[in-house]
Amino acid sequence: MRTISKKLNNEEIEAFGKEVDALREEVMAKVGKEDADHIRSIYKTYRYTEFLGRGLIHFSFEPISFVAGTLLLSISKIINNMELGHNVLHGQYDWMNDPRFNSRTFEWDIVCNAHQWKFYHNYMHHTYTNVLNKDHDYGYNFTRLTEAQKWKPVHLTQPFTNMFLAMNFQWGIGAHGYRVEYLETPKKLRKKKTLKDYKALFFKKIESQILKDYVLFPALALLNFPKVILGNLIANLIRNLWTYAVIFCGHFTENAESFTTDEIVGETKAQWYLRQLKGSSNLDGNNLFYTMTGHLSHQIEHHMFPDMPAKRYREVAPRLKEICAKYGQHYNTGSFLKQFGSVWKRIIAYSFPDHIATKFMGKRKKFLEPTMVISQPSFQVSLSTEEKTVTLT
Amino acid sequence: MKTFPFIYNGPREFIQSLQPKEWADFFLGELNPRFSVTAIKAKVVSVIDETSDAKTLVLKPNWLWKGFQSGQHVPVTVEIGGRRVTRFFSLSSHPKDKYLHITVKRQKGGLVSNFLNQNIKTGDLLELGEASGEFVLTKDVPNELLFLAGGSGITPIHSILKELQAIKYSGKAKLLYFVRSYDDIILKSSLESIAKDANWLTIHYIFSEIPKEGFSSGFLSKEILDQHVSNLKTSSVYVCGPSPMQTKALSLLEGLPVKSELFLLPGQNQTNVKKEGTVDVFLTLSHKTIQVKGERSILEELEEQGIYPQSGCRMGICHTCVCKKQTGEVTDLSNGEKSQLGEENIQICVSRAESNLELEL
Numbered sequence: 001m002r003t004i005s006k007k008l009n010n011e012e013i014e015a016f017g018k019e020v021d022a023l024r025e026e027v028m029a030k031v032g033k034e035d036a037d038h039i040r041s042i043y044k045t046y047r048y049t050e051f052l053g054r055g056l057i058h059f060s061f062e063p064i065s066f067v068a069g070t071l072l073l074s075i076s077k078i079i080n081n082m083e084l085g086h087n088v089l090h091g092q093y094d095w096m097n098d099p100r101f102n103s104r105t106f107e108w109d110i111v112c113n114a115h116q117w118k119f120y121h122n123y124m125h126h127t128y129t130n131v132l133n134k135d136h137d138y139g140y141n142f143t144r145l146t147e148a149q150k151w152k153p154v155h156l157t158q159p160f161t162n163m164f165l166a167m168n169f170q171w172g173i174g175a176h177g178y179r180v181e182y183l184e185t186p187k188k189l190r191k192k193k194t195l196k197d198y199k200a201l202f203f204k205k206i207e208s209q210i211l212k213d214y215v216l217f218p219a220l221a222l223l224n225f226p227k228v229i230l231g232n233l234i235a236n237l238i239r240n241l242w243t244y245a246v247i248f249c250g251h252f253t254e255n256a257e258s259f260t261t262d263e264i265v266g267e268t269k270a271q272w273y274l275r276q277l278k279g280s281s282n283l284d285g286n287n288l289f290y291t292m293t294g295h296l297s298h299q300i301e302h303h304m305f306p307d308m309p310a311k312r313y314r315e316v317a318p319r320l321k322e323i324c325a326k327y328g329q330h331y332n333t334g335s336f337l338k339q340f341g342s343v344w345k346r347i348i349a350y351s352f353p354d355h356i357a358t359k360f361m362g363k364r365k366k367f368l369e370p371t372m373v374i375s376q377p378s379f380q381v382s383l384s385t386e387e388k389t390v391t392l393t
Numbered sequence: 394m395k396t397f398p399f400i401y402n403g404p405r406e407f408i409q410s411l412q413p414k415e416w417a418d419f420f421l422g423e424l425n426p427r428f429s430v431t432a433i434k435a436k437v438v439s440v441i442d443e444t445s446d447a448k449t450l451v452l453k454p455n456w457l458w459k460g461f462q463s464g465q466h467v468p469v470t471v472e473i474g475g476r477r478v479t480r481f482f483s484l485s486s487h488p489k490d491k492y493l494h495i496t497v498k499r500q501k502g503g504l505v506s507n508f509l510n511q512n513i514k515t516g517d518l519l520e521l522g523e524a525s526g527e528f529v530l531t532k533d534v535p536n537e538l539l540f541l542a543g544g545s546g547i548t549p550i551h552s553i554l555k556e557l558q559a560i561k562y563s564g565k566a567k568l569l570y571f572v573r574s575y576d577d578i579i580l581k582s583s584l585e586s587i588a589k590d591a592n593w594l595t596i597h598y599i600f601s602e603i604p605k606e607g608f609s610s611g612f613l614s615k616e617i618l619d620q621h622v623s624n625l626k627t628s629s630v631y632v633c634g635p636s637p638m639q640t641k642a643l644s645l646l647e648g649l650p651v652k653s654e655l656f657l658l659p660g661q662n663q664t665n666v667k668k669e670g671t672v673d674v675f676l677t678l679s680h681k682t683i684q685v686k687g688e689r690s691i692l693e694e695l696e697e698q699g700i701y702p703q704s705g706c707r708m709g710i711c712h713t714c715v716c717k718k719q720t721g722e723v724t725d726l727s728n729g730e731k732s733q734l735g736e737e738n739i740q741i742c743v744s745r746a747e748s749n750l751e752l753e754l
């Protein structure tokens with residue numbers, strides 16, 4: 001994969017890793033009441049928006065309150081999935097010891113089963129970020145995003161399949177779960193039965209979600225049921241489009257890199273950090289935008305520190321950016337429109353065979369130059385004379 | 394075949410997935426933080442200074458509180474720096490009293506005992522669990538009772554004494570209260586009013602650090618027992634205090650009916666094990682591998698690295714911290730026994746890692 005970051009030698013990589021570690025430690029030491037208060041207020045917003053949203057849809061007689069209710073319900077679902085669900089399931093708030101915010105007990109408002117999600121997301125995706133054939137999130141198995149994936153005629157359809165996925169994103173996420181679990185079982189143990197077991201969890205979750213949104217709440221509205229079904233449908237759709245957009249911006253922008261399984265053999269922590277950096281991309285915005293993306297706007301920080309309470313990424317980001325600049329590493333960030341545009345550029349480009357794709361993608365920038373020369377001294381001697389210390393490097 | 398449409402979920406499971414309790418708790422909590430359908434929340438109605446380092450918290454629990462027996466303890470959960478922490482405290486009041494009392498003495502290095510003493514004020518909320526414990530009076534109350542209390546170990550005994558007072562006890566009871574100095578006597582006025590009110594109770598204070606004229610001093614020993622207790626052979630004994638006193642008492646009283654409640658101070662259950670190198674603990678639910686030394690309990694070693702599994706008493710009594718060990722070997726700190734290698738449930742607060750472990754956490 002081409003890179004626009006400076007190639008670092010091993011010593012530089014380890015030095016980079018040390019700085020990142022120090023940053024992590026410093027911020028994690030501050031985690032406490034402030035973070036607990038934050039997630040509680042998010043929880044509160046999620047409960048109120050859902051309550052009001054459903055109430056408005058239910059008792060609306062004119063379009064305005066129906067629209068307001070549907071929007072509130074979408075917001076509620078977005079908050080539930082992102083700032084609350086995604087982050088809680090990463091264990092960011094496990095230290096609080098509160099079952100409401102515990103990754104072991106949390107279940108979210110989406111057809112994806114939380115336990116399966118934790119396996120393929122927390123474990124597979126976060127460990128093997130952007131490693132082809134290992135990170136099953138990379139292209140979700142049907143989107144070609146790099147020359148390293150072999151072109152097949154079916155890829156011509158990927159702009160359309162992606163549009164379809166965007167609208168039904170929660171189903172994609174849910175179905176992804178049992179498939180990854182199945183694919184990750186050693187070949188010998190893969191049986192029809194195991195697949196069925198994995199599927200059962202997914203189906204169980206589907207059932208409760210469908211019953212809730214499309215049977216129970218509509219039934220409560222009696223003859224007004226079509227309105228409630230419509231409201232829920234739209235709310236789910238809005239949530240799907242939003243999460244799709246945010247999540248695809250996280251790893252599939254133009255300059256996000258991918259890796260091969262060979263590259264990660266014997267990887268050190270510092271090398272892992274570097275891969276997380278190169279494989280992720282951020283979105284710029286304001287605080288409201290950050291919260292509504294569940295701080296996946298800070299995908300780079302999230303990938304380096306997945307279990308740090310997400311709001312802390314705001315204070316980590318500028319400092320991480322500085323470290324990256326110092327080492328000549330590309331820090332992939334941009335506005336939502338720019339990043340999402342470049343995701344689609346890539347989806348469309350790679351739907352064609354390589355010679356067209358590379359032309360479409362254009363030439364990349366040269367290596368970035370580090371702002372500082374970081375070369376570890378090969379040896380260091382300190383001579384102390386009467387007045388001063390002389391350091392030879 | 395389950396009935397349509399509940400093919401995968403039973404109706405009950407489906408209703409649970411709607412989180413009715415969470416919704417109820419949320420809205421009740423918005424109305425009044427003490428209200429809940431799942432948690433016993435108690436409001437602090439007043440705080441009484443007992444000594445310079447002990448306070449009694451007077452608590453008004455919500456409707457979920459089911460009561461207790463004199464001598465029992467209750468898990469108390471407080472939030473410290475955003476984190477919920479649970480410790481057990483004995484109830485010092487009588488079950489029929491209007492409010493619950495817990496008396497908390499600061500322990501050196503004790504996170505919760507210090508927090509309760511320093512920060513809790515009238516109007517604050519604490520979360521309680523259900524009362525439990527075997528340190529209670531037997532159905533037929535014996536005629537001769539001996540209570541040995543050490544430091545804050547007086548609290549459950551105080552409650553039992555109040556119970557004896559309430560049932561108009563007709564036997565004889567003696568309390569030997571081992572405490573650092575005269576000023577450290579906890580619940581003094583209440584103890585004395587029970588003794589004054591009843592002729593069945595005699596109290597001896599014994600000071601372990603700062604002697605006072607007219608009182609005995611020293612630690613629990615055969616001499617002190619002989620000096621104060623004439624009917625030792627026929628008494629039923631209740632012992633509550635720190636672990637050295639406990640061990641001593643059990644050896645002195647061999648052969649007698651003894652009930653004891655152990656008060657472990659933080660860090661007391663750590664054995665002095667020094668190890669070289671580390672072992673890997675793989676947490677299967679969170680997919681993390683942590684290196685621990687295997688010198689102290691798994692719980693403490695995990696917490697040191699920023700992982701906070703559920704815990705409660707931290708001394709092996711409440712089973713809050715139970716988790717499944719899939720492979721590996723641990724030592725049970727309470728009796729020093731080594732475990733099997735295979736799958737079993739362990740209490741991580743009293744287990745020490747002996748080999749690489751896989752825990753379902």
Ligand code: FES
Nearest residue numbers: 705706707712742
């Ligand atoms: S914390 Fe109570 S048994 Fe372990």
